[in-house]
Amino acid sequence: MSAASNLLKQHLQQRQLLGVTHIPLRPDALDKLSGLDRKPVTREIPETKPISVESAPGARAILDNPPPETKKPGLIEVAGDTIEEKLAALRTMAETWEPARALESLRQTMVFAVGDPHAKLMFVGEAPGAEEEKLREPFVGPAGQKLTAIIKAMGLDRPQVYISNICKFRPAMDNQGSGNRKPTAEEMKACLPFVLTEIDLIKPQVIVALGATAAEGLGMPGSVGGLRGRFHSTSGIPTMVTYHPSYLLREEKMGDGIRAKRQVWEDMLKVMEKLGLPISEKQRGYFQAK
C-alpha cells in the first residue's frame, strides 16, 4: 500500500474511532484518488456503533495529541529522526532538485549550507560564487572572510552559527570564468523550499538576510537602506536585513567603507541584543569615534 494510501487509511480509522460513520466525498474525489488503492476508500464506512471517547482506548490520546501535520505548505517533507538526519536527507534531495535543473540557468554543483544545526543564529545569503562552488561551502571566498570577521566581532565562532543561501547553485553566465552574478527571482523561487525547510528544522532565534537579493528571496522586497535597522519576520522568526559582505568590500575598495560598516554593526548589535548575547563596552563602541 502506498504512503498516501496508508495515511488516508489511518485518517479514516481515527475518524471511525471517534464515532464518525459517514464521510461525504465530493463527486470527483474518487477520480482524484485513482492512484491509490481504492479498497479502503468507500463512500461509507461500514456501520459501527459510535464509541464514546471515554470507552474507546486510544481515542482520548488522539484527541489530546492530534496526529502531526504531515505537510506544511512550501516546505519539503524529509525523513529522519534527528535534525542532522533530516538536513542530510534535504541536502541529498537538493543535489538533483528538478525545478532548479529545469531552468538550465544554474550550474550543476550544489552548495548546501554549513554550521550548527542547533544554531540560534542563521545567516542567509543569495547564491554560491566561484570559491564556494570549488569548496562546496557557502561564504568561503572574500565575502565569506568578511562575514566570518563579523561573526567573530559578535563574540561567536563560525561553527556556532548556521550559514546558508537562498539559491543552492551558482548562477551560470556566458564566459563564466570566476565571474558571479546574482540569482534571478525565478532561480531563487526554485530553491526557496530548501532554505525554508532548513529554517523550519533549525528554528533559529534570529535570521540575518545578507543583502537585498536574499531579503527579496525571503519575501522582503526593497532596498537594504529601507529594510535594515529593524526586525522583520520569516516564518515567524525575527529577521534582520543588512548589507551583504560583498557590498562592504566594494565600499572599502572605493575608499569609504566606514558608513556601511557602522550600519552593519548597528544591525548586528540589535541581533546580539535579541539573542541575549553579552555586549561589551568595546563592542558597543566599535565605529563610534570614527
Ligand code: URA
Ligand atoms: N555570496 C553569497 O550570497 N553567498 C555565498 O555563499 C557567497 C557569496
